[in-house]
Amino acid sequence: MGIVDDGLNRAVQQAFTRPIPKSAGAQMRYLVKQLKGTRAVADALGVSQRTVERYVKDQIRRPRADLAQRLADAVRARWQPRVRAQARKQAATSTGVVIDVRARFGFTAAPGTTDDARLRHITLALPPQYAARLFDAQDTGASEQQLRDLAGQALGEVYFQDGGRRAQGLAVEFTDIEQLEFDL
Structure with a gap:
C-alpha cells in the first residue's frame, strides 16, 4: 500500500456508520464470520488456527501489538462493504x-x-x-x-x-x- 491508496481508503472509512468492534475477540469473531472459518483467518493474520479459536472463545483477550494492528486492519478492510461502495x-x-x-x-x-x-x-x-x-x-x-x-x-x-x-x-x-x- 502507498500513500495515495491508503489516503483513499481512509477517506472511504470516514463514511462508516458504526465503529469497528473494539475487543480482539469480537474482531476475531467478525473475521471468522466474513472469511467463513478459523483456518482462513489464521492464514490471513499469520497465526495458528488454535490461536484464532482461543480469541473467538475469549480465552485470550489482549493480542501482541503487531497482531492487534493486523487484526484491526483486516477488520477495517472488510467492515461495512455496502456503506463503503455507496x-x-x-x-x-x-x-x-x-x-x-x-x-x-x-x-x-x-x-x-x-x-x-x-x-x-x-x-x-x-x-x-x-x-x-x-x-x-x-x-x-x-x-x-x-x-x-x-x-x-x-x-x-x-x-x-x-x-x-x-x-x-x-x-x-x-x-x-x-x-x-x-x-x-
Missing part, C-alpha cells in the same frame, strides 16, 4: 473528493518560464470525474506511481490550468509528497 459511488458521480496535499510541484513548460519545483500546500475539491478515475484505478490494482500520476494530473488540470482556462500545455510534476489526505 460512499465511493457518490464521490465518483456527484460530490467528488477533497484533496489536501503538501508536496513538491514542478512544471514542464515553455522555455524561459519559471518551472523550478517548489513545496506547496494545496487543499482542493476535485470534481467527480477525477474521483471516479482514482477509484477505478485503485479497483483495477494500479500501482502507487500510477495513482500519484492520476492525482498529479487532477491537481494540474483543476488547480494550475483551471479547467483549461490558463497555463495551456503545462505538465505538472508531482513529487516528494510530505502529507496527503482525501475527504469525501
Whole structure:
C-alpha cells in the first residue's frame, strides 16, 4: 500500500456508520464470520488456527501489538462493504473528493518560464470525474506511481490550468509528497 491508496481508503472509512468492534475477540469473531472459518483467518493474520479459536472463545483477550494492528486492519478492510461502495459511488458521480496535499510541484513548460519545483500546500475539491478515475484505478490494482500520476494530473488540470482556462500545455510534476489526505 502507498500513500495515495491508503489516503483513499481512509477517506472511504470516514463514511462508516458504526465503529469497528473494539475487543480482539469480537474482531476475531467478525473475521471468522466474513472469511467463513478459523483456518482462513489464521492464514490471513499469520497465526495458528488454535490461536484464532482461543480469541473467538475469549480465552485470550489482549493480542501482541503487531497482531492487534493486523487484526484491526483486516477488520477495517472488510467492515461495512455496502456503506463503503455507496460512499465511493457518490464521490465518483456527484460530490467528488477533497484533496489536501503538501508536496513538491514542478512544471514542464515553455522555455524561459519559471518551472523550478517548489513545496506547496494545496487543499482542493476535485470534481467527480477525477474521483471516479482514482477509484477505478485503485479497483483495477494500479500501482502507487500510477495513482500519484492520476492525482498529479487532477491537481494540474483543476488547480494550475483551471479547467483549461490558463497555463495551456503545462505538465505538472508531482513529487516528494510530505502529507496527503482525501475527504469525501
